[in-house]
Amino acid sequence: MCESNVYLRKDDDEKLIMENVAAITPVAENTFLLKGLLGESMEVKAIIEDINLMGHKIILKAL
DSSP states (O other): OOOEEEEEEETTEEEEEEEEEEEEEEEETTEEEEEETTSOEEEEEEEEEEEETTTTEEEEEEO
């Protein structure tokens, strides 16, 4: 499978915000729409800090 877990980092805290994310679409400046494998979605205001494809982990930095 190609899905990844998305974490939101704020200061030194890292929190899992969505599992099994299949797509990330930019919708505005520093705003992304996360789309899950089962159709769920979430809009997040952040910047991309790290993408680890082998580890299936994406880290967004909160603004």
